[in-house]
Amino acid sequence: MTGIDGFMYPNEVELQWSVLIVLYPFLTGLVAGAFILASLERVFQVQAVKPTYRLALLTALSFLLVSPLPLQLHLGHPERSYEMYLTPHRTSAMAMFGFVYLWYLMAVLVLEIWLDYRREIVLLAQSSAGWKRTMYRVLTLGSTNISERALAIDEKTGWLITVIGIPSAFLLHGYVGFIFGSVKANPWWSTPLMPVVFIFSAMVSGIALVMLLYMLMMWARRQTIDMECVDTVARYLFYTFLIDFSLEMLDLIHRIYEADDSFRSLDFMVHTKLYFSHIVVQIALGTVAPITLLALTQVVKMSAVLRKRTYVTAGCLTLLGIFAMRWNVVIGGQLFSKSFLGYTTYKMGLVTREGLLMATVLTVLPFAILWVLVKVLPPWPAKESHPLPSVTMAD
Amino acid sequence: MNITRRHLLLLLPAAGVAWKYILAGTPEAAPNYKLSEHWWGMLIDLPKCIGCGNCVRACQAENDVPDGYYRTWVERYHVSDYDIENPQVDSPDGGKSGFTPVKEAGGKNFFVPKLCNHCADSPCTQVCPVGATFVSPDGVVLVDKEYCLGCRYCVQACPYGCRFINPRTNTAEKCTLCYHRITKGLTTACCESCPTGARQLADLKNPADPIHEFLKTHSVHVLKPSMATHAKVFYNEMDGSVR
Amino acid sequence: MNVFKDAGHLFRLAGIFVAGLLLFLVIRHSVIPKSFGQYGHYRGSAISEVAVRPVKFSGHQSCEACHADVLDKKKDGKHAHVNCEACHGPLAMHADDPGSVKPGKLDTAILCARCHEANAAKPKWFPQVASAEHSSGLPCDTCHQPHNPAMGVSGAK
Numbered sequence: 001m002t003g004i005d006g007f008m009y010p011n012e013v014e015l016q017w018s019v020l021i022v023l024y025p026f027l028t029g030l031v032a033g034a035f036i037l038a039s040l041e042r043v044f045q046v047q048a049v050k051p052t053y054r055l056a057l058l059t060a061l062s063f064l065l066v067s068p069l070p071l072q073l074h075l076g077h078p079e080r081s082y083e084m085y086l087t088p089h090r091t092s093a094m095a096m097f098g099f100v101y102l103w104y105l106m107a108v109l110v111l112e113i114w115l116d117y118r119r120e121i122v123l124l125a126q127s128s129a130g131w132k133r134t135m136y137r138v139l140t141l142g143s144t145n146i147s148e149r150a151l152a153i154d155e156k157t158g159w160l161i162t163v164i165g166i167p168s169a170f171l172l173h174g175y176v177g178f179i180f181g182s183v184k185a186n187p188w189w190s191t192p193l194m195p196v197v198f199i200f201s202a203m204v205s206g207i208a209l210v211m212l213l214y215m216l217m218m219w220a221r222r223q224t225i226d227m228e229c230v231d232t233v234a235r236y237l238f239y240t241f242l243i244d245f246s247l248e249m250l251d252l253i254h255r256i257y258e259a260d261d262s263f264r265s266l267d268f269m270v271h272t273k274l275y276f277s278h279i280v281v282q283i284a285l286g287t288v289a290p291i292t293l294l295a296l297t298q299v300v301k302m303s304a305v306l307r308k309r310t311y312v313t314a315g316c317l318t319l320l321g322i323f324a325m326r327w328n329v330v331i332g333g334q335l336f337s338k339s340f341l342g343y344t345t346y347k348m349g350l351v352t353r354e355g356l357l358m359a360t361v362l363t364v365l366p367f368a369i370l371w372v373l374v375k376v377l378p379p380w381p382a383k384e385s386h387p388l389p390s391v392t393m394a395d
Numbered sequence: 396m397n398i399t400r401r402h403l404l405l406l407l408p409a410a411g412v413a414w415k416y417i418l419a420g421t422p423e424a425a426p427n428y429k430l431s432e433h434w435w436g437m438l439i440d441l442p443k444c445i446g447c448g449n450c451v452r453a454c455q456a457e458n459d460v461p462d463g464y465y466r467t468w469v470e471r472y473h474v475s476d477y478d479i480e481n482p483q484v485d486s487p488d489g490g491k492s493g494f495t496p497v498k499e500a501g502g503k504n505f506f507v508p509k510l511c512n513h514c515a516d517s518p519c520t521q522v523c524p525v526g527a528t529f530v531s532p533d534g535v536v537l538v539d540k541e542y543c544l545g546c547r548y549c550v551q552a553c554p555y556g557c558r559f560i561n562p563r564t565n566t567a568e569k570c571t572l573c574y575h576r577i578t579k580g581l582t583t584a585c586c587e588s589c590p591t592g593a594r595q596l597a598d599l600k601n602p603a604d605p606i607h608e609f610l611k612t613h614s615v616h617v618l619k620p621s622m623a624t625h626a627k628v629f630y631n632e633m634d635g636s637v638r
Numbered sequence: 639m640n641v642f643k644d645a646g647h648l649f650r651l652a653g654i655f656v657a658g659l660l661l662f663l664v665i666r667h668s669v670i671p672k673s674f675g676q677y678g679h680y681r682g683s684a685i686s687e688v689a690v691r692p693v694k695f696s697g698h699q700s701c702e703a704c705h706a707d708v709l710d711k712k713k714d715g716k717h718a719h720v721n722c723e724a725c726h727g728p729l730a731m732h733a734d735d736p737g738s739v740k741p742g743k744l745d746t747a748i749l750c751a752r753c754h755e756a757n758a759a760k761p762k763w764f765p766q767v768a769s770a771e772h773s774s775g776l777p778c779d780t781c782h783q784p785h786n787p788a789m790g791v792s793g794a795k
Contacts, residue, residue, distance in 0.1 A: 007483075010465045010468045011556050011557065016547040016551055016560070076560060076565030076566055077544050077545050077565060080543075083542065084525055085662070085666070086666055086669060087525050089679055091520075092548070145647060153644055182522075185518060339484065339638035341638060445761065446757065446759055449724055449753075453728070456727070456728045457695055457728065458691075471759050493755075496757050497758045497759070500759070504758045506759055526674070526679040526680040529680035531677070532677050539687070571688055575688060575689050575693065587697060587724070589724070590721075592719060
């Protein structure tokens with residue numbers, strides 16, 4: 001049979017979970033990571049990253065709105081997905097999805113954004129016209145109270161929500177790690193480290209994304225990038241990446257050392273079928289390279305221009321690497337036979353329901369949504385959105 | 396479709412009980428069947444398997460299994476000498492058309508039929524997010540194809556590779572132990588068509604079932620015992636190389 | 639109190655959440671399948687839905703009801719425990735209405751080889767031959783009567 005090496009159980013030849021299931025943890029990881037970055041300022045008082053606060057929240061929302069789509073497109077019967085709300089099976093990690101998602105969307109993210117923006121929403125409801133006015137008025141939920149006391153209550157409530165939001169963000173992405181990590185039938189997935197690795201790689205990807213988006217938006221609006229902000233974000237990216245890398249190395253070393261019954265088969269797979277995506281893209285380009293670049297910015301004195309370029313390169317490589325990690329977990333876990341005697345091939349469709357085109361559209365869609373959100377709820381104070389032309393140092 | 400009953404009077408009593416419900420085209424559930432009186436499993440007597448593939452073909456005919464997917468299949472093992480950790484295994488089209496004749500291959504060669512193990516501690520049931528797959532009160536792991544979302548988590552969770560997604564219904568599917576037959580006093584299609592008796596349906600709750608004596612007097616295994624799935628398909632004289 | 643005035647928007651929000659929750663519970667109660675939870679976390683009626691499928695293999699007892707003559711021939715031979723439909727295929731429709739469905743004639747050249755073609759993986763005690771050498775391509779029923787295949791049994795050719 002074409003595409004098979006060795007022996008696979010006859011039903012294993014076709015992969016069950018496609019590139020869309022690779023995309024889902026990538027998208028929710030960005031959500032969790034962006035939120036954690038936002039919480040750095042709100043809860044941990046890291047003032048330097050304040051310029052990215054609102055952008056991080058809007059980014060998280062854009063990606064959260066898109067993340068159920070790959071799941072729906074993948075299901076055999078998407079019209080039955082409401083059953084997860086009706087009869088969630090308490091022993092199934094996947095059954096948590098509906099509730100964790102809804103909780104995080106409504107009780108954490110939307111609430112926090114609304115509370116943070118409420119003053120602007122009320123002001124915009126009063127100052128805009130036509131359909132925009134209607135939209136903002138709906139968003140006020142009928143309340144125009146933006147007195148100091150009201151805003152102080154909002155501030156406290158928002159703080160509380162962020163505090164609840166941090167473990168909620170871990171839960172939103174950690175349960176995805178558990179979905180894989182708890183499958184005893186699959187030795188590539190089954191490890192207690194899986195949820196932890198997922199969470200930390202999510203944080204890495206989310207922080208990198210917000211950093212890149214901030215730099216991109218400032219550049220697009222011809223404004224100066226707050227270097228202290230970006231330097232701080234990059235530093236947190238670096239530290240988180242070190243932890244993530246250590247965890248993944250721990251898993252690898254542990255596997256190699258114990259060399260259990262699955263090891264030979266998995267080792268062979270990593271050296272052959274997964275060589276490019278795992279060794280080259282995930283490890284070399286996606287982890288070692290950005291960590292090295294970020295480390296350089298910490299130990300070597302660099303000009304702002306050079307630091308910015310390094311951050312952009314490191315950020316892009318990071319996102320590539322984290323996507324590759326999701327790919328290697330999901331696709332890699334299905335390329336080898338549970339008999340440990342063979343391998344199959346992933347034949348990704350191009351224009352099919354679960355194909356490359358769909359995956360690309362779903363990756364681009366959150367950015368389109370973010371563009372709309374930035375227009376409706378501008379992340380930066382009004383006076384900054386109409387800057388006077390100014391002479392700035394060469395960026 | 397017209398059902399004739401003109402042969403009823405000629406029937407032997409034993410056949411008579413099952414006959415009433417064998418109405419191909421207008422199926423009925425047997426009303427005398429009590430869920431709590433049965434605990435189903437299967438016995439596979441490996442020294443008797445000749446790899447003819449009758450079971451695979453019969454299952455496909457009985458259950459409308461689509462081509463390329465297998466509710467049951469047969470594997471052929473070749474173990475050379477003492478290296479039992481590296482057998483050579485093949486299963487061409489699941490063994491549906493038998494196996495190409497090999498006169499003398501050296502080493503040790505044998506067939507292993509596989510199917511859903513109807514685990515009492517079924518991992519596929521554990522992971523189903525909505526309760527579309529379940530262990531019935533009489534010990535058969537079934538799929539509710541009106542409720543299944545087709546998320547494929549159960550397929551991932553099965554250590555034995557016995558589940559698949561039916562491309563026609565887009566729902567999970569697997570061996571049902573011919574539930575529609577065993578609840579009517581018939582045996583499974585695979586057991587019915589096995590020429591050597593290598594496959595035998597077993598009702599573990601029935602004290603008269605020959606499996607109890609068999610389990611006492613033979614060396615019996617289950618697949619992947621380390622998975623602790625409490626599998627109910629028992630293999631007689633299974634070699635250590637079997638995956 | 640002043641708090642209620644300044645936190646009015648939060649109470650409104652909470653009200654929306656509670657209303658949503660109640661709506662969800664009402665919808666859930668009406669939409670959830672009636673037999674769900676009857677035996678466990680699944681639709682109880684699924685069990686009978688699986689049980690009510692058409693049967694394709696009749697089972698050897700129903701064949702023997704009409705074809706007792708074949709049973710007589712078979713019961714003393716090597717194929718005594720080979721069920722009828724193992725070779726003749728699923729015939730519940732024929733057993734139900736013998737006139738409407740006539741079982742096809744079997745091609746022994748293909749059929750017998752499935753079990754009896756020599757293969758190193760078959761158990762040594764099992765009768766198997768390399769058909770090319772054994773019968774030089776002649777169909778098996780040239781010399782063997784399938785219902786009682788031993789050579790020399792009455793009825794064998």
